[in-house]
Amino acid sequence: MLRVLEERQFPFGELVLLAGSRSAGTKLCAGGKNLTVAQIDDESLASVDVAFFAAGASVSRRYAPVVAQGGGIAIDKSSAYRMEPEVPLIVPEVNPGEVSRHHGIVSNPNCVVIPLTVVLAPLHLAFGLRHVTLATCQAASGGGHMLVAELESQAQAAVAGDVLEHSIYPHVLYGNVVPGGWSMFGADTEEEVKIIEETRRVLGLPELPISVSTVRVPVAVGHSASVWLEFADAVDPMEARAMLADAPGVRVLDDPESQVYPTPRDAAGTDDVLVGRIRQDLGRRGGISLFFAADNLRKGAATNAVQVAELALVAG
Amino acid sequence: MLRVLEERQFPFGELVLLAGSRSAGTKLCAGGKNLTVAQIDDESLASVDVAFFAAGASVSRRYAPVVAQGGGIAIDKSSAYRMEPEVPLIVPEVNPGEVSRHHGIVSNPNCVVIPLTVVLAPLHLAFGLRHVTLATCQAASGGGHMLVAELESQAQAAVAGDVLEHSIYPHVLYGNVVPGGWSMFGADTEEEVKIIEETRRVLGLPELPISVSTVRVPVAVGHSASVWLEFADAVDPMEARAMLADAPGVRVLDDPESQVYPTPRDAAGTDDVLVGRIRQDLGRRGGISLFFAADNLRKGAATNAVQVAELALVAG
Numbered sequence A, B: 001m002l003r004v005l006e007e008r009q010f011p012f013g014e015l016v017l018l019a020g021s022r023s024a025g026t027k028l029c030a031g032g033k034n035l036t037v038a039q040i041d042d043e044s045l046a047s048v049d050v051a052f053f054a055a056g057a058s059v060s061r062r063y064a065p066v067v068a069q070g071g072g073i074a075i076d077k078s079s080a081y082r083m084e085p086e087v088p089l090i091v092p093e094v095n096p097g098e099v100s101r102h103h104g105i106v107s108n109p110n111c112v113v114i115p116l117t118v119v120l121a122p123l124h125l126a127f128g129l130r131h132v133t134l135a136t137c138q139a140a141s142g143g144g145h146m147l148v149a150e151l152e153s154q155a156q157a158a159v160a161g162d163v164l165e166h167s168i169y170p171h172v173l174y175g176n177v178v179p180g181g182w183s184m185f186g187a188d189t190e191e192e193v194k195i196i197e198e199t200r201r202v203l204g205l206p207e208l209p210i211s212v213s214t215v216r217v218p219v220a221v222g223h224s225a226s227v228w229l230e231f232a233d234a235v236d237p238m239e240a241r242a243m244l245a246d247a248p249g250v251r252v253l254d255d256p257e258s259q260v261y262p263t264p265r266d267a268a269g270t271d272d273v274l275v276g277r278i279r280q281d282l283g284r285r286g287g288i289s290l291f292f293a294a295d296n297l298r299k300g301a302a303t304n305a306v307q308v309a310e311l312a313l314v315a316g
Helices: A002-007 A042-046 A057-069 A096-101 A113-127 A145-160 A190-203 A237-245 A298-315 B002-007 B042-046 B057-069 B096-101 B113-127 B145-160 B190-203 B237-245 B298-315
Strands: A027-030 A033-036 A050-053 A073-076 A105-107 A129-137 A210-213 A223-231 A250-252 A273-280 A288-294 B027-030 B033-036 B050-053 B073-076 B105-107 B129-137 B210-213 B223-231 B250-252 B273-280 B288-294
Touching: A002 A027, A002 A298, A042 A057, A050 A057, A050 A298, A057 A073, A057 A105, A073 A298, A096 A298, A113 A129, A113 A190, A113 A223, A113 A237, A113 A250, A113 A273, A113 A288, A113 A298, A129 A190, A129 B129, A145 B145, A190 A210, A210 B223, A210 B288, A223 B210, A237 A250, A237 A273, A237 A288, A288 A298, A288 B210, B002 B027, B002 B298, B042 B057, B050 B057, B050 B298, B057 B073, B057 B105, B073 B298, B096 B298, B113 B129, B113 B190, B113 B223, B113 B237, B113 B250, B113 B273, B113 B288, B113 B298, B129 B190, B190 B210, B237 B250, B237 B273, B237 B288, B288 B298
Parallel strands: A050 A073, A073 A105, A129 A210, A250 A273, B050 B073, B073 B105, B129 B210, B250 B273
Antiparallel strands: A027 A033, A129 A223, A223 A288, A273 A288, B027 B033, B129 B223, B223 B288, B273 B288
């Protein structure tokens, strides 16, 4: 968050860092200044103009309304308000106009939904989206920094020839592919439900059919997914590629013959959604298939939140 | 191969190991005996009853006919004969009857096609398969032992804080997800084309529409895939689960609430195809979704080949 604010030269006068009692007192460097994290409370938020919430949903539910009541705007990266009709859910490349109807809180979508909708929006506009199927390969950092640390420990153990242990996560993630680890809503993961609901909301397509399977892979940073799309009419992959090449927030990497396609390693540290392997779906006449990768910590979270704040400032 | 032959107590009288000049002279232990690999030539194959080919397609094309002409049977794990109409392509749980029409050569399908068809066959029989979508997560060992070694070197470098290098593979596989690395047939990987063609052939459904995306992940052993299926009629996931629980070669692991589902780590070293996350496809009324994992070196290759040989011996 702090790095993205600096990189984008976010026009703040004063920067205040707030956290719960466990992290209060921590010292951080931002904008060339040494800052101490203070304890969050109602008073500390009352006069804030823009607040970024990067804690859990319960913290956002408790404190985002305080920011709104004080006349400020809360940009919430948690899932607390994503499905609240009163709260805009925004991907700046997709539905920037929504920001104007906020009442002091704006929500940031899930880290898969942001890159997915960046890719889908221009294609929907041109061809009329009718169905989405996606199989994700999600990075450990999406499960929190403790999971990244556990994955690193497992790598060390594997290289040393030791037994691989796990405690944060229900399975060993190193050298594995795990189609779970999220809370379940019946037979579906919480992540699958979020992807369906939030994608529909961001695209303004409340009935869009979405088939989704979420999977965790031994990658530190960078979510990726295999995607199949159907439209009102048959779509030429060349046309879709041209459309995506012109789309905001997208970088097309698509020359598989020369081994050029998106990977999480290429996406990590960038703000673009990388898209490639754009091709005819051999299984559905007129459909197309593609693969995307994006940095789940940047465009999937922090960068999107800062872009939303920039939009809100322009909107006034 | 040798381990599987021993485990299954394959009834051979004499075991002969043959290879090209590079590997001839190597000593291996099999069936409690020390054996020396001899140089392959026509004469060495003339009196063989059953020959397993585990080299490249060109070796199979050169020598499998010699075995057939000598009255023996060649079980070919390469891609050489998979689409030859005269050569049966067999997954013993799916189309065992095909073996009787061989003319001295039987082909073993691709390492994704074997577990996929083991899962699809009982469902097709019960419900009438109409469409398959699958996104694979394929292990490094599917790309050869050199790729496994490169992945291990990268793990060592990562743990040591060194730069990750690659030479075998077009990208760093460690901590990455790579939607390529195969030869291309136009916009599709060779692997995608094989999966479509061979799945249709094994199931005896030459028109079955298959949408597929192949991806390599940093896993040593165990291919896995997210799968969506459509049938002639709506399918109840409970019924599909019961069907799969009774199917040969399948082990259902499906209690995601308790974090029970298939992973490559669980599949490695076993001969079963592990299936779980069997659920309604929220994006297509009546469709179902599932996830499978299987050992690509065992059921995906060696075990299937030995099972085929067992079938051929019974068929006479």
